[in-house]
Amino acid sequence: MEIIKDFIPENRKNRPGIPMNPKWITIHDTANTRTGADAFAHAEYLKGDEAESKPVSWHFSVDGGSIAKDGTVKPPQIYQHLPTDEIGWHAGDGHGAGNMASIGVEICENIDGDRARAEALAAELVAWLCKQYNIPVLNVVQHSNWAKKDCPRVLRNRPGGWDNFIAQVKMNMEKTEPPEWKVVGLKWLEENGFITPGRWKAEDQLDMGTLGVILSRLTITGKRGEK
Ligand SMILES: [Zn+2]
Numbered sequence: 001m002e003i004i005k006d007f008i009p010e011n012r013k014n015r016p017g018i019p020m021n022p023k024w025i026t027i028h029d030t031a032n033t034r035t036g037a038d039a040f041a042h043a044e045y046l047k048g049d050e051a052e053s054k055p056v057s058w059h060f061s062v063d064g065g066s067i068a069k070d071g072t073v074k075p076p077q078i079y080q081h082l083p084t085d086e087i088g089w090h091a092g093d094g095h096g097a098g099n100m101a102s103i104g105v106e107i108c109e110n111i112d113g114d115r116a117r118a119e120a121l122a123a124e125l126v127a128w129l130c131k132q133y134n135i136p137v138l139n140v141v142q143h144s145n146w147a148k149k150d151c152p153r154v155l156r157n158r159p160g161g162w163d164n165f166i167a168q169v170k171m172n173m174e175k176t177e178p179p180e181w182k183v184v185g186l187k188w189l190e191e192n193g194f195i196t197p198g199r200w201k202a203e204d205q206l207d208m209g210t211l212g213v214i215l216s217r218l219t220i221t222g223k224r225g226e227k
Pocket residue numbers: 027028029090143149151152
């Protein structure tokens with residue numbers, strides 16, 4: 001998961017530099033369905049005069065990638081607009097916990113984008129943030145938790161939308177990366193003909209039958225059996 005850091009310049013009104021210790025994650029939908037209104041476009045918007053004059057800002061924008069009319073393919077992207085230890089103005093609750101203690105994540109709605117992929121990538125990001133800052137999934141909330149606003153409107157208005165998003169966050173949190181030594185070991189087994197490349201994961205359990213097959217290849221391949 002790559003995060004493109006493209007911060008709002010310091011000293012802009014929508015980057016007040018108020019320190020934050022994040023305890024919550026607030027989910028928004030951009031409510032901007034225009035073609036091209038992707039994460040990059042929102043990074044540009046937040047650096048501009050309109051966002052400063054409101055002032056409005058948040059930490060991350062996530063899109064689902066797009067295919068332009070000329071066939072140009074844009075992969076799904078995450079842009080970060082503010083450091084996670086600074087507040088943004090996104091929750092509409094003034095100096096309440098929404099603005100003062102939550103990381104704001106906007107999911108893009110541009111019609112040329114793949115919304116399902118945007119939600120999937122946002123769930124991946126949110127899971128990573130939860131782990132990074134020790135934030136419980138219960139503290140992943142909708143914008144409407146802080147202010148009277150129908151946001152995130154797409155997730156709220158699709159039956160099961162919010163529950164599905166939270167389920168995706170939980171799924172991502174349960175995924176654990178295998179340690180490097182296991183990855184190296186698996187690669188060695190693949191490269192030396194002991195197992196079929198791509199069939200096994202580094203964290204897979206080994207049973208006696210499979211062990212036997214692998215050991216039998218010591219002599220069949222001749223690779224390890226040769227003196
Ligand atoms: Zn919102």
